[in-house]
Amino acid sequence: MPHQNRADLQVFLDRLNLRSRLRLDEQQAVLNLPAYAAQVDANADHVALGEMTEFASLVVTGVLGRFGQNAQGDRQITALHVPGDMANLQSVVEPKATSALQALSRTKILKIPHQALQSASARHPALAEALWRDCMVDAAILSQWVVNIGRRDAAGRIAHLLCETAMRQGVRQIGAVSFDFPLTQNQIADATGMTSVHVNRTLKTLRSVVTLAGRSVQVHDWTELVRQADFDAAYLQRDIGSGGKLRIATGD
């Protein structure tokens, strides 16, 4: 069973390698992790609020969202997880879910037992560190969302969300770009603290810069989108070496 999942685990390893320097045996430990494929339908809960989890979930295809809500039941998406993301890596250390995880479109995931991650981490301190570091990038993203929702106007919020999602999916070139983005306008509203009506109107004003087509985004002018978004990718730490020391576990 683990065998056909190796290609998917490689995606996760690639992600870790983006920000951490791992030895070959450590990399091998990642590829040898047991993993169980699962599918989640659009709008179905994958992890419920308060649930005790025993797995971390690697997103293979589709998108997972982390949800919060207020007393009136208005929903707020607090995080998006695209393919290659370990959606609830933090659960390894804090298994009780403090927010629900739901699929925004049909999503294929790979469940990796906490126990396996824990024992691999115990055997390879540098791996524990790499996992911790990846969690911290997620936290930096969260921090940007606070700024986005707190201090940007409608166009800026949507533009920023699109820039971030593009970069996280590995979009590199500038100019015209297209990438996967299976969110409805309602879900975009929930992610940006807006209303679907206003998302619709704002997208109209952004038409010359970006358009949503089906389940993907067409960026017509990346530079302008970045300007509108006031976007600086530094916080995503996708550039190895940008963070200085990437291997601190010395095992001394």
Added chain:
Amino acid sequence: MPHQNRADLQVFLDRLNLRSRLRLDEQQAVLNLPAYAAQVDANADHVALGEMTEFASLVVTGVLGRFGQNAQGDRQITALHVPGDMANLQSVVEPKATSALQALSRTKILKIPHQALQSASARHPALAEALWRDCMVDAAILSQWVVNIGRRDAAGRIAHLLCETAMRQGVRQIGAVSFDFPLTQNQIADATGMTSVHVNRTLKTLRSVVTLAGRSVQVHDWTELVRQADFDAAYLQRDIGSGGKLRIATGD
């Protein structure tokens, strides 16, 4: 020098013990951490954006804020750090600051070298885990801030901020409560994505429930404040045992 700092490190250890089960030798390792006292004036940067840090900073007295801003220079506070908090624990694993850290009032901190935290973590995997777990609680708080700013009205936002800060400072009783809160209305505005004018007006409507006096908060009706805030403390994980397994590092 480390000697007179032991009492302060004890505060940090108490914090860790809230959420993790540490052996005596692991606790001792925390208390033996080298630490250098420092002071930061109100509104002075403690860590600048993009700076490479070599220390984590334990807040002893005062309050530290994490700042972001948009293209127009409007500031947004993304996190508050009260006494007992390790303000930038994540820097151990990601030394390049993705946001600035500034004192909101005169603040006394204890600088703990990354190197010391790293070698203690290498020697005691359970300690590494405890540090990682504490970072994850900070992330859960961040997640709540997104909901707060995205989906609550002015009164709810302020009430929630006050409830959270009270609980994090260890406020326990219900009914009338008072606690330290040295923020200006301007800083409250920056933390809630509002305007200081509107913070002022909103506080007026909350007068029967809570008032700000000098550098502290007087809660007249805790139950009502919690109701207004739509506050549920579960995410703070202050209740040991609430999270299930608190010691996963087995060293096997």
Added chain:
DNA sequence: CGGTTTATTGACCTGGCTCAATATGTGTGG
């Protein structure tokens, strides 16, 4: 006591929300 923050209030404005109708997809079973 003088200078500088911080708080408070008024008057007015606007970005984004609400409510509600209509159009356009999209997936399903026959």
Added chain:
DNA sequence: CCACACATATTGAGCCAGGTCAATAAACCG
């Protein structure tokens, strides 16, 4: 391949929570 059922997108009209601008008043700090 069609037609229905349901989800999603689009648009109009009107409103309001919270913003802006600007002037005082308090409070704080040496």
